[in-house]
Amino acid sequence: MEILNELLVPNNTKIIQIVVDGLGGLEKNGKTELETAKTPNLDSLASSASLGLTTPIDTGITPGSGPAHMALFGYDPFEFEIGRGVLEALGIDYPLKRGDVAVRGNFATARDGLIIDRRAGRLASSENQRICKLLSETINEIEDVKIRIMPGKGHRFVVIFEGDGLSHEITESDPQKNGKPPVVVQPLASDAGKTARIVNRFLLQALEVIKTEKQANYLLLRGFASLPDLAQFSERYSLAAAAIATYPMYRGLARLVGMNVLETGSSWDDELATITNNKSKFDYFFVHFKETDAAGEDGDFERKVSLIEEFDKLIPQILDFNFDVLAITGDHSTPAILSGHSWHPNPFLLYAPGTTRTEGETGFNERRCARGVLGHMNSLEVMPLLLAHARRLKKFGA
């Protein structure tokens, strides 16, 4: 889609892309979550909108949230893979800089040099916080590299290495199985020697600090990653872009592609208020609603249905914002009956008065979208479609 960039033309139109996380689902008693929910506003909006289905990655592939969002933002998730360490750092709202190396850590239990529990007996988060504080107080810097250690949930934590000449191309220090000795980190590239040396010294120093702990007397590091070099939204699409999300990881993903991440509260109403306060300042809004995905992950069909109904009640307010282009979709499906992400395509609704072929029929759900005028698309096609409807792309060729 390099051609897209060459076709950009200025306009003062405004676009809003609302991602209802894990929106798509599967049938329980013959109806999906969307089909079960009473959604009079969405149903009615559908008749004057275009519908379709979007495949996040490729047929049959179940995406994580990282690649699913990258695709929605128009970045090929195979070309721009976001490493686990980066996602973890984004997930705790850490302002990762280009050149930093981030890695996910697990506390573990070792005996006689062998890992006997890779999760350190499911460490309490309070214990995790205490040990991370201890480590942070003891280990600040190795050579010229600053080291930050931050607790996550349970036995998980994140380590950030900050300094010159670092590389994420090193092996992991995780034997992957219990009953195996921990692994020394090796460089995988010619310029990764320094990083491997520093990580190994970090491991030794950290082990010295925690060796007397009962549960968490060992640590494993995996998923070394750096920020990918991504063309930012402003240059890629000539859009001043804002992101409104309550969960850190989605704010982080948006920051990665150069969106301005706006302060917001924890409720959907807070998120809408943030749009009100900022609408004049940006061309494009990415608004993320997380809770539907969480309900799907929990296998709670009824809660997901009721959250969809809550979302439906926001539609009049959203329409009142009068965006030129409004898209409502999911990043991936999270069917409650599967209790997790799935490969099924996302319902997609595009409302752009005067520039769409409309359905002329009420109803917004997976099966209606499968017969929608937009057909089946890849998520990578969403951004070009939004730009086109915003009249921000000129003609290709003469």
Add this chain to the structure above:
Amino acid sequence: MEILNELLVPNNTKIIQIVVDGLGGLEKNGKTELETAKTPNLDSLASSASLGLTTPIDTGITPGSGPAHMALFGYDPFEFEIGRGVLEALGIDYPLKRGDVAVRGNFATARDGLIIDRRAGRLASSENQRICKLLSETINEIEDVKIRIMPGKGHRFVVIFEGDGLSHEITESDPQKNGKPPVVVQPLASDAGKTARIVNRFLLQALEVIKTEKQANYLLLRGFASLPDLAQFSERYSLAAAAIATYPMYRGLARLVGMNVLETGSSWDDELATITNNKSKFDYFFVHFKETDAAGEDGDFERKVSLIEEFDKLIPQILDFNFDVLAITGDHSTPAILSGHSWHPNPFLLYAPGTTRTEGETGFNERRCARGVLGHMNSLEVMPLLLAHARRLKKFGA
């Protein structure tokens, strides 16, 4: 789809892919073969299945059976071209080995060094058999290369060259038109000199044997080919795969991708019995029903309709096998009104209780499939879809 391989996870689910050869058709008196046939079982199954259409190769491209099946098996038919010589060898159930060179032969009639009939006056098969036997008794080996000559139908035969350092990259010995002199074979690659020399010596020796024949006093060789180097089903998909087919070519294609080709009888009932006897031993079954294609090729609309009705009667038995994932499709369309393969996409039905969005509407035919929840796919997407529904793929990214 290299990523697919990295996402494979073990499971004990079972998949069956039933290929009703040439299933798709075109309308006669306003209805296609599938629409004309009474198919109560398929129609009913469709309501709790997902439907779609699959394009075997690319829009507008009419496939041969080789590439159409390769695509269904998930191998890009442009990347893995199966040469004519290989297909002919598979078609007579010859156990071709890697490194063998196979070529299709035509007996011809020549006079004064010019080909005057490229089909040797439509040679009788019995004559073909007699001459191939004569050739086989006279020519066994040239240098260190073993030579096998096997009759096909009419004027056609197959020659297999077995030995070290052979290459299929040589020119053909076929002038393509009557009234032209036969052609000496030339190497097309630096390591093909030996093969060209041996093939030319074979041609001279064979001509000496048949020069007194009335009709078949000459022979042409074209489509030199070797087995392509294909990742086998077991490593590509982690599936123990079995093939059940009554026609040699389909058994051969299945063997090519590493399926276990099961002994079976000549009827559809025999093929189902073979499933019964082997279900416990394999994860994936490819089951091929040939007759529908033959009826289409013959332009016999009514026979194709009646065969589809026969197939419909097998559905209850097929459902009783309780596979986790059942796909029913064609390899390519063979509309009776065209008397041949066509480029029209294949009706595709996917039944996987609990993991599909279902149609909720009866009917299985080309037009219903065009409006199905799976939309329009390429045949290459079928294997990823089957693996996903069999829960044999983990999440991509986090």
